[in-house]
Each structure stands twice: as C-alpha cells, then as structure tokens.
Amino acid sequence: MGAVPGALDDGLRFLPAATCAALVFTTLTVWDLVVLDWIVFAGLRPRLLTLPGTEGMGEYRDLRFHLVAALKGSPLIVVMGVLGGGIATLVA
Numbered sequence: 001m002g003a004v005p006g007a008l009d010d011g012l013r014f015l016p017a018a019t020c021a022a023l024v025f026t027t028l029t030v031w032d033l034v035v036l037d038w039i040v041f042a043g044l045r046p047r048l049l050t051l052p053g054t055e056g057m058g059e060y061r062d063l064r065f066h067l068v069a070a071l072k073g074s075p076l077i078v079v080m081g082v083l084g085g086g087i088a089t090l091v092a
Contacts, residue, residue, distance in 0.1 A: 011092060012088055012089055013089065014086065014089045016085075017085035017089050017092075018081045018082055018084065018085025018086070019081065019085070020084075020085075020088075021080060021081045021083070021084025021085050021088065022077050022078065022081025022084075022085075024084070025076070025077050025080040025081065025084070026077050029070060029073065029074065029077065032070070033066060033067065033070040037066035037069075037070070038063055038066060041060055041066070042062070042066065045060055
C-alpha cells in the first residue's frame, strides 16, 4: 500500500474517473447479458420471470436476440462513463 496514500494528492482527474465508470458499466452490461439473459432467461427459463402470453416465444432461447439487444444499449456505456467521471471529478 505504499503508492495508495498519495495517489489522489493532485485530485481526481476526469479521464481516469470516466474510464473507471465506463469499465464498471461495461462489467455490469456483460454480467447482465451472460448471467441474466443467456443463463437465466435463455437457459433456465423460470416461470416466475416469463411474462404472461409470451411462454412460447422463441426470443427467450435466442442468444443472438439478447446479444443484439445488449449491443443496442452499449452507447450508454460512453454516456455513463462521461456522467460518472464528471460527477466523481466534481465531488473529489
């Protein structure tokens, strides 16, 4: 822990904070895709999470459908990185 105590003596800069926020949001997005969408919704398909009237829809098992939906939301990673970096820089 030798380098940690003085690591933020100059303050928190925007680019490292934005990069960190974007990486956190990217990690959450990948976790959502793999664990929730692919394993739970496409693999296990619990009745509790199936909407009424959609029981037989093929999109539940279609892994590509979930991947495309995750890619459509990926521009939010940049937005969240900029917002998170800006907030963290202002607070620090």
